[in-house]
Amino acid sequence: MKKKWLIIIGGLAAAGIVLALLVYFFVYNKPHKDYSKAKPDFEVEAIAFFEEFRTNAAASSARYNGKVIAITGQLSSVEVTDEQVVALFEIDEGMFGSEGVRCVLIPEKAETLISIPPGSTITIKGHCTGYNETDVILEHCSIAI
């Protein structure tokens, strides 16, 4: 009888350890959020969004940083470098050239963006990482329209 109890307790303990290891493994390796499939937390217009950051950076950062933003505006230009493709909503001129919203596209959507002529009204969805005193940055962006 005593032996049977030992086996049950031992079995439970082993199962517990395996479960703990599995949870640890999946939490440790949990995937990055797929922003192209995420529902936007905010839907904004490019100029108003940028002005919000410029006039009150702290409050806007608290509100938008880390959130999924769907931004609509007139595409000013597309910046292509070796490493990334960026959609630009250029809104003003500052000390360091144009200022506005920079949307870094996910590689799968880069070609689509390049085919859109500047001046077109587009909606881009991405993860807002903040305002660096010249631009507001959105990353992991996809094109909604």
Next chain:
Amino acid sequence: MKILSTLILLVALALGSAQAQKFITKSGNIRFFSSTPIEDILAHNRQVNSALDQQTGDFVFRVLMKSFQFEKALMQEHFNENYVESDKFPNATFTGKVTNIKDIDFAKNGVYNAIVEGDLTIKGVTKKISEKGTFEVKDGKVIGKSTFNVLVEDYGIKIPGAVAKNIAKSIQIDVDVNLEKLE
């Protein structure tokens, strides 16, 4: 009248040359690397703002903490929420000078050694740093590179005991900015 037009010309020239003195990027690279026997952690930020004034040597960086990409989502979460508190301190900044700016010939291709001194602010804590780097002048562009280390405790970053062995006390920072003349 002649004096006036000469003055206007001089002012225009001065403004013109003042315009041409800056080199900037909005897509600079900063990587950091933590290495311990237990694990290596690498994060990469490709959205770094940087500007260099070729005349005065003024050199500035603006770095959004949330733009650092980690291999593992969990590490990125811990970094933002626990270590650098990026909701409270969204930017890291550097404001300083290239002290030997006169040694760099922006008109001549080549690799020049640079000494950069100034204030590095991470998580609201500002420290004076002085680091070595290089500027490569290449057909009117300037590629700035530097590798240096920062101690996490200098910037008030506390690593909890449970993961203290996973995260290095001294983090290697690699800076790589491709600066272009501001037109």
